[in-house]
Amino acid sequence: MKRVPLSELERIYEALKSYGSVWVRKKNAYETAETPEELLSTVSKVKKPAKFIFLPEEEPLLAFVQDGKNVTFQEVIREAKGVIFGIPPCEAKAISLLDLNFLQGEGEDIYYKKRRENVLLFGLACLAPDSRCFCTTFGYGPFTESFTDIFGVVVDDVLLFEGITEKGKDLVKNLDVEDAKGEELKKLEAMKKEITERVKKLDIQGIQEKLARMMDSEIWDKISSSCLGCGACTYYCPTCYCFDIQDVERPNWGYRLRTWDSCMFTLYTLEGSGHNPRPELKYRWRNRLMHKFNYYPVLYQEFGCVGCGRCIEVCPVNIDIREILMEVKNEPIRA
Amino acid sequence: MVKKIREIARKLLEEGKVDVVLGYEKGTEPLSERPFVARTVEEVERLTYSPFAIQNLATYLPRFNNNKVAILARGCTTRAINVLISEGQIERDKIYVIGIPCNGVIKTRELRESIGEEIEDVSIQNGEIVIKTTTEEKKVKFEDWLNISCKYCEYPNPLFYDVLVGEEVKPRGGGYPDVEDYEKLDEDKRWEIFEAEMSKCVRCYACRQSCPMCYCEHCFVDSTEPRWVEPGFDKTDLESWHLIRVLHMAGRCVDCGTCELVCPEGVKLLFLTRKVARDLKRDFDYVSGLNPEKPPFFGEFRYDDKGDFIL
Numbered sequence: 001m002k003r004v005p006l007s008e009l010e011r012i013y014e015a016l017k018s019y020g021s022v023w024v025r026k027k028n029a030y031e032t033a034e035t036p037e038e039l040l041s042t043v044s045k046v047k048k049p050a051k052f053i054f055l056p057e058e059e060p061l062l063a064f065v066q067d068g069k070n071v072t073f074q075e076v077i078r079e080a081k082g083v084i085f086g087i088p089p090c091e092a093k094a095i096s097l098l099d100l101n102f103l104q105g106e107g108e109d110i111y112y113k114k115r116r117e118n119v120l121l122f123g124l125a126c127l128a129p130d131s132r133c134f135c136t137t138f139g140y141g142p143f144t145e146s147f148t149d150i151f152g153v154v155v156d157d158v159l160l161f162e163g164i165t166e167k168g169k170d171l172v173k174n175l176d177v178e179d180a181k182g183e184e185l186k187k188l189e190a191m192k193k194e195i196t197e198r199v200k201k202l203d204i205q206g207i208q209e210k211l212a213r214m215m216d217s218e219i220w221d222k223i224s225s226s227c228l229g230c231g232a233c234t235y236y237c238p239t240c241y242c243f244d245i246q247d248v249e250r251p252n253w254g255y256r257l258r259t260w261d262s263c264m265f266t267l268y269t270l271e272g273s274g275h276n277p278r279p280e281l282k283y284r285w286r287n288r289l290m291h292k293f294n295y296y297p298v299l300y301q302e303f304g305c306v307g308c309g310r311c312i313e314v315c316p317v318n319i320d321i322r323e324i325l326m327e328v329k330n331e332p333i334r335a
Numbered sequence: 336m337v338k339k340i341r342e343i344a345r346k347l348l349e350e351g352k353v354d355v356v357l358g359y360e361k362g363t364e365p366l367s368e369r370p371f372v373a374r375t376v377e378e379v380e381r382l383t384y385s386p387f388a389i390q391n392l393a394t395y396l397p398r399f400n401n402n403k404v405a406i407l408a409r410g411c412t413t414r415a416i417n418v419l420i421s422e423g424q425i426e427r428d429k430i431y432v433i434g435i436p437c438n439g440v441i442k443t444r445e446l447r448e449s450i451g452e453e454i455e456d457v458s459i460q461n462g463e464i465v466i467k468t469t470t471e472e473k474k475v476k477f478e479d480w481l482n483i484s485c486k487y488c489e490y491p492n493p494l495f496y497d498v499l500v501g502e503e504v505k506p507r508g509g510g511y512p513d514v515e516d517y518e519k520l521d522e523d524k525r526w527e528i529f530e531a532e533m534s535k536c537v538r539c540y541a542c543r544q545s546c547p548m549c550y551c552e553h554c555f556v557d558s559t560e561p562r563w564v565e566p567g568f569d570k571t572d573l574e575s576w577h578l579i580r581v582l583h584m585a586g587r588c589v590d591c592g593t594c595e596l597v598c599p600e601g602v603k604l605l606f607l608t609r610k611v612a613r614d615l616k617r618d619f620d621y622v623s624g625l626n627p628e629k630p631p632f633f634g635e636f637r638y639d640d641k642g643d644f645i646l
């Protein structure tokens with residue numbers, strides 16, 4: 001592990017800058033930093049997750065212009081390059097889950113890839129898990145480094161960090177910084193234990209198998225009865241990635257636009273014929289939970305939720321996914 | 336009050352007079368009093384009520400059209416019920432109204448976010464909201480955090496009810512001073528405020544979904560044939576979405592404030608809906624939701640209507 005005093009962060013800032021943009025944590029979203037001081041942000045949970053960088057709310061994929069009978073097309077790829085500084089383990093894990101969906105095999109998404117492969121994740125341990133966090137439920141915690149390229153912890157007024165991936169190690173190698181001191185590492189271990197234990201872990205053992213047998217359970221009525229069917233929970237969720245593609249038409253020109261979509265919207269599954277296979281809110285709620293706790297594990301052996309608690313906070317009617325998981329767990333299965 | 340609500344709800348369910356009771360329960364977020372649908376006598380024990388109950392419950396009524404429903408209703412809820420009846424969406428005799436004289440609701444999301452620390456406990460004492468955080472006890476004035484519609488609400492008491500819980504309250508005052516202040520600004524400033532607010536929108540449609548008047552199965556903003564508004568965040572589209580929504584609310588919006596209170600980005604919406612409401616009142620002497628027998632505002636034609644705004 002390396003160390004740099006917080007008062008000398010400009011020593012790493014320049015190196016990060018040479019990589020491209022440096023995004024830092026602001027209350028509402030990740031924003032690019034203009035000064036090294038901005039690395040010191042103490043925001044522990046950015047409202048809009050870093051997903052916004054890889055999967056922006058909107059992105060044009062194609063532009064077209066009409067000139068008389070001629071139509072010309074132009075492919076558009078929005079790239080991104082740089083380092084996200086201070087991304088917490090939950091969001092880094094969420095990005096690893098997005099990778100499963102966007103970087104593999106047939107599903108490979110060139111737009112996502114162009115940004116993802118050029119952005120390094122400089123993670124920081126989360127020192128202030130809040131009352132909504134339940135990350136430890138998913139087999140990792142506020143000090144887990146494995147989903148980042150470089151991982152650090154702020155111990156008192158020093159940043160301790162190390163390279164995790166090859167790319168991360170390369171960056172660290174070239175920095176003019178010293179090794180962490182023994183007492184700092186000791187303190188780090190103590191913090192890790194204390195803070196990790198603060199997170200309320202849920203027992204969701206067997207949830208994947210249970211859900212598989214609950215497709216026609218009455219529980220979905222109960223769960224969805226106060227849901228409004230908006231997009232808040234999924235839009236702010238760092239692991240939700242559904243999108244829609246539509247053409248935006250202007251006089252004589254236009255563009256093909258990808259925007260977010262949400263399985264909580266009626267339109268999500270509405271077919272051209274007028275038929276909707278998920279006609280009621282309860283089916284949409286079922287899909288959201290199934291996708292995260294059954295389909296994802298079946299496909300990728302990973303849950304599709306990282307326990308960040310954002311959906312709990314942004315939901316206009318405070319529907320709490322933790323309560324719902326417990327309800328599912330306690331629901332008797334009809335024979 | 337909570338005791339009385341539970342008593343009434345229990346009796347209604349026990350006697351089979353209703354299938355469900357639409358009410359509120361304490362949520363898991365600080366300052367959250369969330370909608371709750373009680374279906375059994377046991378569930379009645381979860382019902383609560385406080386000024387943190389921001390959601391207008393009339394929004395849920397159309398989805399319970401095949402049930403007999405009891406609903407906790409304050410002034411704006413009963414106005415919403417009236418509009419829904421006049422627009423043929425629900426029937427009065429299937430709904431049992433548990434009236435609640437309303438002291439106003441709090442901008443819970445804004446208040447929660449302004450604290451910026453973990454909130455451990457919240458209570459309301461002598462006109463103050465007492466918020467215990469991990470490090471201190473903060474007190475803020477109840478009136479300072481009132482929903483703007485509540486601050487100037489003329490109809491805090493339910494307009495009708497089957498049973499009333501508590502004593503009727505005196506309205507705080509009526510009028511639209513907030514709208515008038517906005518109108519006093521010059522055009523550029525007004526436009527600047529409008530654009531700044533709209534630019535925060537993420538198009539999650541929580542405002543629409545929470546609104547009792549937005550019951551359309553197919554919203555204009557989602558329509559592709561014809562296409563009224565394009566998807567995405569070009570400001571023309573974003574702003575059109577909001578302006579058209581507000582126009583669809585003319586004579587229908589009951590000024591409950593739910594749309595603005597639930598918005599995750601804190602987009603101000605009431606300065607627009609309230610301006611339309613003020614204009615309707617001033618120019619056409621129309622207030623929405625007062626009379627379920629009257630035709631909807633846009634459903635009525637009068638020769639003596641002022642036409643001076645038509646080009």
Ligand code: SF4
Nearest residue numbers: 237305306308309311
């Ligand atoms: S807690 Fe909610 S917002 Fe966070 S990952 Fe899970 S589903 Fe998404």
Ligand code: SF4
Nearest residue numbers: 240241242263288291
């Ligand atoms: S299907 Fe729903 S839960 Fe799954 S990623 Fe899409 S929006 Fe999120």
Ligand code: SF4
Nearest residue numbers: 227228230232233315
């Ligand atoms: S944010 Fe809440 S109300 Fe909106 S769709 Fe999600 S669960 Fe339903």
Ligand code: SF4
Nearest residue numbers: 536537539540542598
């Ligand atoms: S709730 Fe707020 S962010 Fe969502 S669509 Fe409405 S104004 Fe936009």
Ligand code: SF4
Nearest residue numbers: 546588589591592594
């Ligand atoms: S537009 Fe807003 S204030 Fe008006 S009825 Fe709908 S939710 Fe209430």
